[in-house]
Amino acid sequence: MNVISKEVELPGGFFLGAGAVASRVVGINAEFMPIVLTEAEGRPAVNGSYFSCINPVDGQCLQEKYSDKFSDCHFGLMANLYACEGKPGKVIEVLAKKRTGDQSLVTALRKALENHYPDKSLALGGTFVIQKGKAKIHIMPREFSACPLNTNDEVNNWLKHFEVCAPLICQSVLVSKDPGLDLRIEHTHIFSHHGEGGHYYIDTTPDIVEYVGYFMPAEYVYRIDRPKETHAVGRD
Template sequence: MATGAKHGIEKFVLYQPRLEELSDVLQKGLKENFADVHVSVADCPDLTKDPFGFPVKGICGKPRIADVGGVPYLIPVAKLDKIYDINTVARDTDLPGAFILGAGAASSRTLGINAELMPLVHTEHEGKPAVNGSYVARISPTDGGCLLEKYSEKYHDCDFGLLGNLYVSEGKPGKVLEIRASRRIGQFSLVTAIRKSLENHYGDKPVAMGGTFIIEKGKAKAHIMPAEFSACPLNTEEEVNNWLKHFEMEAPLICQSVLVSRDPGFDLRVEHTHFFSHHGEGGHYYTDTTPDIVEYVGYFLPAEFLYRIDRPVETHKIGRD
């Protein structure tokens, strides 16, 4: 149900099943898409350690998601004045000092170009500055490949632009859903398979989850947005795909993901995943391209609340894959 909201912020109470129930639902649902599946309730690993290197130890504590801005601010024509601060998102979701991860667009005001952002920020609180562990992936001006950078090595803000799909929590250790899946036999990515399993089981009860997963073996299809925003309006899926730069990237890849089983009427992007690596590759995840050998391990939690921030008035469904 929707609740009262600050200006430009809509809040919705999500359906939040118990972890044990979700474990059973996903164990059954993911079996349709992967030959090997094991879903359990487990302790969140220490995310400050390799391969994650996050600024906090876990993803637990008052979990919520925020859908900020949206694809209509990127296409058909980019609205470059749409700049957001992750610290402000933490306050807007009633959790100042939160740890926030997810997928979004980098701030063109900061970078001077368009790029993919992998936000990983322990936000400011009670006089303590933010700890920004984010990554940014851009198109290399020298060879047209992927240029992956640690955000804080070049930039000193916590901004992002246009759109962001964010998982917000206290960043504490605790119990999570551990999902292990390998040898894909279905047509869906891991994220889509999770989302559809939830949708099929819970129907019109919106269940949202966020977290992180690793592609341990195999390769993944990805894109990175061009450095220059399109000079011409992008009005169709074909035009958007022709504008994006597509890649096949090698495991191991550390992914951060937000998904909602169904949109309860807030013009949501129902799933969005970005990833980084320690070998120079990163971007927007579509799916794996090596189904016979792919191996995933992930850690997720269901969210209590959805916050819809700065929802576009003029909207469309193009470019949300």
Template sequence: MSCAEYSFHVPDLQELGGVLQKGLKANFADVQVSVVDCPDLTKEPFTFPVKGICGKTRIVEVGGVPYLLPLVNKEKVYDVNKIAKEVKLPGAFILGAGAGPFHILGFNSEFMPIILTESENNPPINGSYIARINPEDRGCLLEKYSDKYPGFGCALLANLFASEGKPGKVIEVKVRRRTGKLNFVTCLRQTIEEHYGEKPVGMGGTFVVQKGKVKTHIMPAEFSSCPLKSDEDVNQWLHFYEMTAPLVCLPVFVSRDPGFDLRLEHTHCFSHHGEGGHYHYDTTPDTVEYVGYFSPAELLYRIDQPKETHSIGRD
């Protein structure tokens, strides 16, 4: 597989916090941005296998939407442990959003990778979730990956944030009551893009929708047999839901593409009440509350970039 490396602009955390404090006020009524010690992410509601998201931070984009649309390319399957080695960080803690490993599961799904990858001295830990369409009632069926399925695979496309999983300083963002039209992640990303311009900044981490509801989607278990050639085609294929807080989200975003055909933002979510999928935006602006913890990425790794591309299905 091809693998390209790129160095992001990494702002000072205090400076970046000030940029976000100012920018988020255009979209939310109440905004509080601080630089804090990362909370212990092994605790509820996160339940990650590591305490933090700091140390040798990377964003990794694997494959891409052109391997899913207009028709699926079933040769595009990956192993997260191998990805960690490819980005020169064996033993990395990896979270993010991607397509589930259909070659292992036997069906297509939304994938929420939460994986402490293997290292020389430690076996891997898979805390991931998958969301699929329940064949009985067409609702959401959220499953803890390791409860039922083997391996550490993903497929087709993935947007990942990798780190050493260590405690450290992070940017804490608390917002309430959305007054603008942008979703939480888009507002973060566009605020950074407007300030840093031609200097791409990458961010990852986790946030919780503490109150309110959000629009999500889940892909069908079966890949489309008809070519999906437009966003309208894609939206007719997907199943959309309104899901209820609390939801734990795994965002990965880049302020601007430095020339690698990146998906600029991608966020999946899970919960402890059986809901999860691809996050679009909150549907309860007057009551929604978010709290998030983010770290800037030092490096970008672009793995197996599609040679033929398009802009369909990247919402």
């Protein structure tokens, strides 16, 4: 994370978002919820991140503080991150309840931006809380797949799916449409203070769900280590 802060020309910046843990550091594969104030001159990084993995004892969700076990700010595979100065200021507040369509809150926000600004690519990052209801999530298995996963069905069969209960804290990064950088256009991870967390899909209780969120537009979009060969598998 400290390297990324310099790559995006914001050393000492605050980062949140969704990604994967560094398996070589953690020793397993797991979902990563980064909350990091990166290092600056004369100040070390402050790591408040969480990660969720499959509990080897009972096969259920196991969420832990990343900083309780690992002192560095490494991540692995990929991450979608929102970076800012971490200072107080104006934000976009989103209040919503009782879902009537088939889209998640994040997809609804992204589609609204895409429809209103069809000729532009706009990005948002922020945090929202599911105050009431339940949500569908997945957590990657502790071990990487022994064979390639070539379709979305193969990916979904490999992942472990759960239903988790509010209150849930969700970190989200979204782009209204890909500006030609081969981006994952939305990515949201959940953590909680009752030990449940992972990759967010959508709420499962549309009649009672309640959301409150705070977002900021991005001034720039950075694509770091873009692969030469790409695919669309596993991007939902």
